[in-house]
Amino acid sequence: MILSLHKKYHFNFYKAIIIAFFFSFNLSNTYSNTFDKCLWVKAEELTSDEKIENLISNAYRSDYKIIFLQIKTHEDYRYNPFIEKSQNSPNFDPLKSALFWANWYDLEIHIWMNVYKIWSSTWEPPKNHVFYKLNQYHKDWFTTDINGYVDCNIDFNSKNKKVIDSNDFYGLFLSPLNTEVNDYTLNIIKKLLKDYSNLGKPLFDGIHLDYIRYKDSMYGYNYIGRKLFYDDNKIDPIYLNKMSNHFSVESFDTLINNWNNLKSDKINTLIKDTYSLLSEYDNLKLSAAVKPNIYESKKRWNQDWDYWIRENYIDFVVIMNYFSDTESFSSNLWELYKYFEDRENINKIYVGINAIDVSLEGNRLKDTQLIKNQINNAIDFSFPAIAIFSSEYFKYNSSLYLDIFPE
Numbered sequence: 483m484i485l486s487l488h489k490k491y492h493f494n495f496y497k498a499i500i501i502a503f504f505f506s507f508n509l510s511n512t513y514s515n516t517f518d519k520c521l522w523v524k525a526e527e528l529t530s531d532e533k534i535e536n537l538i539s540n541a542y543r544s545d546y547k548i549i550f551l552q553i554k555t556h557e558d559y560r561y562n563p564f565i566e567k568s569q570n571s572p573n574f575d576p577l578k579s580a581l582f583w584a585n586w587y588d589l590e591i592h593i594w595m596n597v598y599k600i601w602s603s604t605w606e607p608p609k610n611h612v613f614y615k616l617n618q619y620h621k622d623w624f625t626t627d628i629n630g631y632v633d634c635n636i637d638f639n640s641k642n643k644k645v646i647d648s649n650d651f652y653g654l655f656l657s658p659l660n661t662e663v664n665d666y667t668l669n670i671i672k673k674l675l676k677d678y679s680n681l682g683k684p685l686f687d688g689i690h691l692d693y694i695r696y697k698d699s700m701y702g703y704n705y706i707g708r709k710l711f712y713d714d715n716k717i718d719p720i721y722l723n724k725m726s727n728h729f730s731v732e733s734f735d736t737l738i739n740n741w742n743n744l745k746s747d748k749i750n751t752l753i754k755d756t757y758s759l760l761s762e763y764d765n766l767k768l769s770a771a772v773k774p775n776i777y778e779s780k781k782r783w784n785q786d787w788d789y790w791i792r793e794n795y796i797d798f799v800v801i802m803n804y805f806s807d808t809e810s811f812s813s814n815l816w817e818l819y820k821y822f823e824d825r826e827n828i829n830k831i832y833v834g835i836n837a838i839d840v841s842l843e844g845n846r847l848k849d850t851q852l853i854k855n856q857i858n859n860a861i862d863f864s865f866p867a868i869a870i871f872s873s874e875y876f877k878y879n880s881s882l883y884l885d886i887f888p889e
Contacts, residue, residue, distance in 0.1 A: 517861055519887070520548040520800070520832060520869035522594065527873060528552075528576030535583045537873055542587035544887070550594040550690045550771075550800075550869070551580050555670050556601070557611040563673050564612050564666070571610065577678065581685045592688035592769060593674060597667055597752070598625070599693035602653035606638035613654060623666070625657040625697055626704040628720060655697040658748040658784075659707030668755060675763070688767035688797070689760060694749060695773070695783040702745050702784070711744055745784040750795070757795045767797040771834065774801040774814050776821050788821075791830045798829075800869050804836035806848075808855045815863045832867040833860040837875035837886075848875075853886050861888070 521541055528534055528551070541549060553576065559565040560575060577593070584591045600613060607613045616623055617634045624634040633654045656663045671689055678685045696702050703720050711719045719741045726734050753770070760766045772787040773779035780786050790796040801818070805811040815833070822828050835856050837848050853870075860868050870886075 517865065518548065518832075518867035519544070519546040520550060520867055521546050522550045522834075522869060522872040523552060523580075524872050524874060525552040525554050525576070528580065530574070531579045534576060534579045537876075538580065538583040538587055538589060540876065541873075542589060546589065548590045548592055548687075548867075548869075549580070549584065550592050551577065552594040553577050555595045556613070557608055559610070560677070561670060561674060562612060563669050564615055565610060568610060577686075581678065585685070590687035591685075592690040592767065593686050594690040594692060594771075595667075595670065596692050597694040598656045598658060598663070598696070599653050600656060616656075620662070622704060622706060623656050623660050623663050624704070625655040625701045627697075628700045628703050630703070630720075632704070652697055655693075655701065657702065657704045657707065658696065658752070659702055659704060659710065659745065661748070661751075664748070664752040664755065667752060668759065671756060671759060675759075684763055684766055687765070688769060689756065690800075691753075691756070691768070691770040694752070694770050695779075695785040696745065699782045699784075707744070711741055715740055742781075742784060746780070746786045746789075749784060750786060750789060753790050753795050768795075769798050769800060769832075770796060772799045772801055774803045774834075776818060791822075791827050796830070798832055798867075800832040800834045802834045802836070802871070803856075803860075804834070804871075805856075806852075808852065808859055811856050812859050812863075815860065815865070819863065828864075829866050831865060832869050833863075833865045834869045834871055835860070836871045838872060850886060854888075857886060858888060 523537065527537065538549065553561055555561045557565065559567045559571055561577070581591055600616075601607050601611065613634075621632070621634050624632050626632045633656075636654065656666075658664065674686075674689075675684055708718055708720060711717075715737060717725070717737065719737075722734075722737055722741065729737065753768075757768050760768050770787065770790070773783055773785055776788055780788070787796070787799045791799065801814075803811055803814055805814070818831065819828070822831075835853060837853050857868055
């Protein structure tokens with residue numbers, strides 16, 4: 483056992499050296515090491531004009547180019563046409579403030595919005611949250627798992643809160659298989675384009691989509707999706723695995739592929755429609771935060787970002803290359819280089835680096851040296867941009883805006 487671990491350690495060590503040598507010797511002479519800096523800014527940090535100005539000015543002094551600014555699209559009437567203004571509605575508009583200061587400091591603001599995931603916390607959503615209206619009028623919008631459990635049926639006030647108090651709770655998701663859900667997202671974007679513009683020109687620089695995927699592979703089994711599949715394949719997808727022995731291997735594989743293609747196509751349609759909408763304006767970019775493993779992203783979450791890139795339905799993706807060690811971080815970048823053969827597609831992949839460890843005990847800062855190593859590694863691979871998650875990292879030490887990047 484000890485000998486086996488010893489061999490594994492040496493194999494991984496030499497593998498990392500070979501990867502590093504290959505790219506330092508071959509790619510550094512072929513591609514430029516210049517790169518852009520991007521920063522994710524969470525909505526809870528946008529509480530005052532003073533804090534927003536301080537955050538953006540720090541980003542400016544550290545030569546950041548793009549800020550992915552998260553707004554509460556599912557609970558703020560200013561961003562969501564489904565929500566009405568009430569006495570409890572907030573007066574301060576963080577997006578308006580951020581757009582002013584970004585223009586002042588000449589930074590790009592890309593509006594970061596959660597798509598299919600509408601709530602993530604284990605406590606009950608606020609009363610102005612769209613969850614309540616959707617639960618009342620659009621229950622068929624919520625995702626359903628293979629056992630028939632629907633997200634809208636969750637009871638936050640139940641005495642038995644084992645599900646939402648455990649690590650098994652991944653939030654409340656809407657279903658991409660219902661076309662009305664995609665229309666809902668497009669209507670939010672249309673409202674943003676209308677309300678945050680000057681003389682018909684949007685005041686922001688792009689839309690950044692997050693959680694544009696299924697909750698997991700066992701989701702997507704709502705009635706609408708099942709009927710769509712049944713109409714074309716004459717079998718309910720919920721029974722596919724249970725009846726696998728009734729089909730030949732080839733027929734079963736075809737049915738599984740058809741089901742996954744149906745699920746993916748609905749997300750692809752939203753990407754296409756959003757890109758088409760933004761294309762009506764000059765220099766307005768579409769991006770998405772995506773799962774980093776190109777194969778697992780397709781198979782598990784039906785997030786076919788390879789297709790979005792190759793078919794030019796998106797300006798760039800940000801892979802959430804969140805690893806706690808540099809070797810795994812490097813290996814995934816290497817896999818992407820093997821997968822994509824041309825520089826044009828690589829230039830549409832930005833590398834996301836997680837600077838925060840999130841746990842039930844609370845968030846904490848990751849090791850600064852680890853972050854530096856991963857940044858240097860992404861630079862060596864000549865990816866065009868690096869995105870840091872998130873600006874929460876810098877509230878511990880504002881000088882870290884500069885310290886983690888090479889001079």
